[in-house]
Amino acid sequence: MEALPGPYLLFLGDTTEAGYAKTAYGLRDWAPNRCLGEFACEGATVTTGLRFMTPAEAAAKGARSMVIGVANAGGVIPEAWLGSLLQAMEAGLDIISGMHVRLGEIARLRNAAAGLGRRLIDVRQPPAGITVATGHARSGKRLLTVGTDCALGKKYTALALARAFSQHGVDAHFRATGQTGIMIAGSGIPMDAVVADFAAGAAEILSPDAADEHWDVIEGQGSLFHPAYAGVSLALLHGSQPNVVVVCHHPGRQRMLGHPGYALPSIEETIALALQLGSRTQPAIRCGGVSLNTAHLDETAALRLLASESDRLGCAVADPMRGGPAFDRLVEDCLA
Amino acid sequence: MEALPGPYLLFLGDTTEAGYAKTAYGLRDWAPNRCLGEFACEGATVTTGLRFMTPAEAAAKGARSMVIGVANAGGVIPEAWLGSLLQAMEAGLDIISGMHVRLGEIARLRNAAAGLGRRLIDVRQPPAGITVATGHARSGKRLLTVGTDCALGKKYTALALARAFSQHGVDAHFRATGQTGIMIAGSGIPMDAVVADFAAGAAEILSPDAADEHWDVIEGQGSLFHPAYAGVSLALLHGSQPNVVVVCHHPGRQRMLGHPGYALPSIEETIALALQLGSRTQPAIRCGGVSLNTAHLDETAALRLLASESDRLGCAVADPMRGGPAFDRLVEDCLA
Numbered sequence: 001m002e003a004l005p006g007p008y009l010l011f012l013g014d015t016t017e018a019g020y021a022k023t024a025y026g027l028r029d030w031a032p033n034r035c036l037g038e039f040a041c042e043g044a045t046v047t048t049g050l051r052f053m054t055p056a057e058a059a060a061k062g063a064r065s066m067v068i069g070v071a072n073a074g075g076v077i078p079e080a081w082l083g084s085l086l087q088a089m090e091a092g093l094d095i096i097s098g099m100h101v102r103l104g105e106i107a108r109l110r111n112a113a114a115g116l117g118r119r120l121i122d123v124r125q126p127p128a129g130i131t132v133a134t135g136h137a138r139s140g141k142r143l144l145t146v147g148t149d150c151a152l153g154k155k156y157t158a159l160a161l162a163r164a165f166s167q168h169g170v171d172a173h174f175r176a177t178g179q180t181g182i183m184i185a186g187s188g189i190p191m192d193a194v195v196a197d198f199a200a201g202a203a204e205i206l207s208p209d210a211a212d213e214h215w216d217v218i219e220g221q222g223s224l225f226h227p228a229y230a231g232v233s234l235a236l237l238h239g240s241q242p243n244v245v246v247v248c249h250h251p252g253r254q255r256m257l258g259h260p261g262y263a264l265p266s267i268e269e270t271i272a273l274a275l276q277l278g279s280r281t282q283p284a285i286r287c288g289g290v291s292l293n294t295a296h297l298d299e300t301a302a303l304r305l306l307a308s309e310s311d312r313l314g315c316a317v318a319d320p321m322r323g324g325p326a327f328d329r330l331v332e333d334c335l336a
Numbered sequence: 337m338e339a340l341p342g343p344y345l346l347f348l349g350d351t352t353e354a355g356y357a358k359t360a361y362g363l364r365d366w367a368p369n370r371c372l373g374e375f376a377c378e379g380a381t382v383t384t385g386l387r388f389m390t391p392a393e394a395a396a397k398g399a400r401s402m403v404i405g406v407a408n409a410g411g412v413i414p415e416a417w418l419g420s421l422l423q424a425m426e427a428g429l430d431i432i433s434g435m436h437v438r439l440g441e442i443a444r445l446r447n448a449a450a451g452l453g454r455r456l457i458d459v460r461q462p463p464a465g466i467t468v469a470t471g472h473a474r475s476g477k478r479l480l481t482v483g484t485d486c487a488l489g490k491k492y493t494a495l496a497l498a499r500a501f502s503q504h505g506v507d508a509h510f511r512a513t514g515q516t517g518i519m520i521a522g523s524g525i526p527m528d529a530v531v532a533d534f535a536a537g538a539a540e541i542l543s544p545d546a547a548d549e550h551w552d553v554i555e556g557q558g559s560l561f562h563p564a565y566a567g568v569s570l571a572l573l574h575g576s577q578p579n580v581v582v583v584c585h586h587p588g589r590q591r592m593l594g595h596p597g598y599a600l601p602s603i604e605e606t607i608a609l610a611l612q613l614g615s616r617t618q619p620a621i622r623c624g625g626v627s628l629n630t631a632h633l634d635e636t637a638a639l640r641l642l643a644s645e646s647d648r649l650g651c652a653v654a655d656p657m658r659g660g661p662a663f664d665r666l667v668e669d670c671l672a
Contacts, residue, residue, distance in 0.1 A: 135563030135595050192533040196568045199532040227471030227617050231571025232532045238563055259471050262616075280598075281563050 004121065004186045005064035005094050007033070009055060010048055012040040013081050015070045021046045023098060023180045024069025030159050031184040036063045041084050046070070055084075055091035065094040065121070067183055075100050086112050094119040098179025123182045126194045126202065133200035133239050135281055140210030143288065143334055144242035145220040146274045148264050150229065150257050152250035153293040153320075154220040155181050160320030161246065162217035164331045172215040175206050177236065181219045191221050191236055192229075199232060203239025215335075218242065224273050225265040226256060237274065238281045244288040244334050245274045251292050251305060267313060288334035289316030340457065340522045341400035341430050343369070345391060346384055348376035349417050351406045357382045359434060359516045360405025366495050367520045372399045377420050382406070391420075391427035401430040401457070403519055411436050422448050430455040434515030459518045462530045462538065469536035469575050471617055476546025479624065479670055480578035481556040482610045484600050486565065486593050488586035489629040489656075490556040491517050496656030497582065498553035500667045508551040511542050513572065517555045527557050527572055528565075535568060539575025551671075554578065560609050561601040562592060573610065574617045580624040580670050581610045587628050587641060603649060624670035625652030 010024045018025075027035050028048040037053040040046075048069075055066060066088040072078060077085075077099060085095055089112050097103050103120035104110045113120045143161060145154040158174055159181075165172035174181070176188025194202045207216040218240050222229030237245075247270050256262040265273075271287045278285040290313060294302035302319060306326045310317040316333045318326035346360045354361075363371050364384040373389040376382075384405075391402060402424040408414060413421075413435065421431055425448050433439050439456035440446045449456050479497060481490040494510055495517075501508035510517070512524025530538045543552040554576050558565030573581075583606050592598040601609075607623045614621040626649060630638035638655060642662045646653040652669045654662035 133564035135598055192531070194532050195528070196530050196532045196535040196571060197528040197565065199567050200564050225616060227574055228469035228536050229533065230574055230613075230616070231535050231567040231569075233567075234570045235532065235567025238566055261473075262471055277566075280561060280566070 002127070002187065004096055004123070004183065005119070006186055007036045007063050008096070008183075009053065009058040009063045009066040009088070009093060010035055010038040010050065010069040011066050011084060011088070012038055012044050012046050012048070013068070013070045013072065013078070014041040014043045015046045015072070016044065018046050020072055021048070021070045023067070023071070023183065024048050026180045027067065027069060027183055031186075034186060036061055039066065039084065039088075041080055055088040055093055059092045063093060065096050067096045068099065071099065077101055077103070077106060082106070082108055085109060089113060089116050089118040094121060096121045096123060096183065098123045098183060100124060123179045124190045124193050126189055130194060130198045130202045130205060132198060133204050138204070138207070138209045138241060139212060140214045140216065142207050142216045142218060142240055142242045143244040143246065144218045144237060144240045145248050145291070146233070146237065146245050146270065147220055147223045148225070148247070148249045148267065148270050149223050149253060150226065152248055152253065153291060154248045157246060157248050157291040157320050158217045158219045159184065160327075161331065161334065164327070165215055165217065165335065168331065168335065170215055170335060171211065171213060172217055175216045175218040177206065177219045177221050191232055196231065196235075199235035200239035203236045207240055220248070223265075223270070224277065225262070225270070227259055227262055234277060237278050241282040242278060243282065243284060244286060245278065246288050246291055246330070246334065247271050247274065248291045248293070251294065252296070287315060289318065289330040291330070292317060292319050294319045294322065338463070338523065340432055340459070340519065341455070342522055343372045343399055344432070344519075345389065345394040345399045345402040345424070345429060346371055346374040346386065346405040347402050347420065347424070348374055348380050348382050348384070349404070349406045349408065349414070350377040350379045351382045351408070352380065354382050356408060357384070357406045359403070359407070359519065360384050362516045363403065363405060363519055367522070370522060372397055375402065375420065375424075377416055391424040391429055395428045399429060401432050403432045404435065407435065413437055413439070413442060418442070418444055421445060425449060425452050425454040430457060432457045432459060432519065434459045434519060436460065459515045460526045460529050462525055466530060466534045466541060467537045468534060469540050474540070474543070474545045474577060475548060476550045476552065478543050478552045478554060478576055478578045479580040479582065480554045480573060480576045481584050481627070482569065482573065482581050482606065483556055483559045484561070484583070484585045484603065484606050485559050485589060486562065488584055488589065489627060490584045493582060493584050493627040493656050494553045494555045495520065496663070497667065497670065500663070501551055501553065501671065504667065504671065506551055506671060507547065507549060508553055511552045511554040513542065513555045513557050527568055532567065532571075535571035536575035539572045543576055556584070559601075559606070560613065561598070561606070563595055563598055570613060573614050577618040578614060579618065579620060580622060581614065582624050582627055582666070582670065583607050583610065584627045584629070587630065588632070623651060625654065625666040627666070628653060628655050630655045630658065
C-alpha cells in the first residue's frame, strides 16, 4: 500500500453545514500531525479551527496535498470548488478525495494535473494487484472492530484502541478500510470498493505478517447481520484473521440504519456470530470486550450503562471517547 | 439484465485438450437450442459434436454471435484466434467471451468491432446500475444451491433442478451467477466481478419479484466456509432470499480446493450454517435436500452412497446427473 502524500491542507469547499465536514473533523481529531491547516471557498462557514492558509502558504510550510474534507448532498464535486482545486495544484499540491466520483473524470482537473505533474488520488479506488485470499496463518496480532450495524463507532473504536495500545508501549498500527480512515492513517484499502472475489484477499494484504508482539488494529465495516453488507463484513473477518474482536454498538438503536425492516442483533448474538465465523480462519479468536457509543447520554447515565452492561455481559464495556477505567480495562483485556 | 444475442456459434479456438472446452460442452449440454454449430481454427482437435460451420454459414442460419467456448492455459486470447474472431465479425456476428481479459482491450478486435458495428460482450463484466441491497421481501419462490466447496456441481445442480421443475409443469428460471452459466442462460450477473458493497444488491436484481408460484433456481458460488470466497457466498445467500437451499458436495473431498490447509465442512454443518445465516433475510428458509457429485463412482456404488446418505441425513440425496427416483424425491421435496 502506497502512503498518501502528507502533510495535508484540509479543504472545506463552500460548506455551511457541519454535518458534511466529517472527514475534515476526523482528520483534525485523529491525525493532527498530518494536518497543517484549512482552506475554503468564499462563503464557507464550517471550520475545523485549524489555521486558514492558502495553498501557496501551505506548500511553503511543507504541505504535499490538499484533502477534500467535505461531502455535499449529491456526493459530487461542484463547479464552485474547481477554482480552489486548480489553485492547489498550481501551488504544488496533489489532490486527495474520498468521494464516489473520480477526480480524473473531471476534464479540467485531469488536464491541469497532467500539465502540472500533480497527482489526483481517489482513496475509494482500491490498489491494483489485489489477489484471492490464501487463508494462510500470518505472524503478528490483529484486532478487528465488528458492529451490530453500520455507522456506530467502529472506526473511532479502532483508532482509540490503536492509540491506547501505543500509549501502553505496544507496537500498534491502525489499519483503515474506509475513505476517512485511509486519510487519517495515510494508507489503507477501501473495502467497499474491492471486487467481491478479492475482498478477503484485500484484508490479508491490509494486515500483513508482522513481529509477534505487533498489533494491527483494523477498522471494521458493516455488520455480519446487515442485509446488504454482511458479505463485506465476513470477507473482512476471514481475511483479517483477528485474534481479538471488539463489538461496537449504539445503545438504544433498535433497527438497522437505512434498513428499518431489520431488527438490530443483540450484542451477545454479534459476539457469538463473529467468533463462530471468525474461527474458520483464526481458531484462537476471542472477544476482547464491547465498545458503546454513548454520545447521546449524559456522563452519569453513560457510566451507569457501561457498568451495568459490563456486569450483564461479563466482559469489559467502554466508550472509547469517554476513556476512564472502563476503557483501561477494555485495552487490558484486548492485550491480555 | 440484457439478454445475450443468440443463437450462438461455438468457437473452439485451436484447442487440443478437452479439459479447456468446458464452456462449449456446458452450452451444448444445457443450452442446445442456443447453439447452431461449432467453428474452430486449423489444428483444433476438440469438438462438441455439433455441426462445423463457418461464421458466414452460421449467420445465414440465424446465428447472432460467436461464443468463445474454450479457455487456454494463460487465460488469454492468443494471436492465433484473432483471424477467426475477425472473420466472425465480418460475417455479422457479435463476439461473446467469459475470459478474464476484456475483448475490447485487444486493439484489432476493438477497431474491427467499431468499424463493423459489432458488439464485444464480456460476460464477466457486471451490468451498470447495480445498487445496494434493500433487503425487502420479494414475491415468487427462490432456490439457491450452496456448496461445501467450490467446483463441485452447484451450477449443474441448479440447471438440472430448473429443468426438472419445468418438466413438472412449474414455471421456473435458471439464474446464472458465473460466466458459463450466463452463456447457458443467455443472461445473468457474474457475482465474482461485482464490487463487494453491491454483491447482495446484484443478487436481488438477479431474482426479482415474480408470480407467487414462479421459481428462480439460482446458481450458487463458493462456500460459506471458504477462506477466500465466503463473503461472496453470504452476499448471494442474503440477496437471493432463498425459500429453499440445496447443499452440493463432492463425496470424498477432504480439503478445500486450492486451500488444502482448510478441511471441508460436513454436509450437516453446511446445511446448518446456510439456514442460520440465510434466515436473516428469508425467515422461511429450509433445506430441500442434498446433491452429490458421484461422477467418480460406478453406478452401484453411487446408488448405495445416495441411499445411505439419505438415511443418515434424513433428507433427499441425489446426483442430478444420474436422475432416477432419488432425484425425483429431491425435486418433490424442493417444491413441497
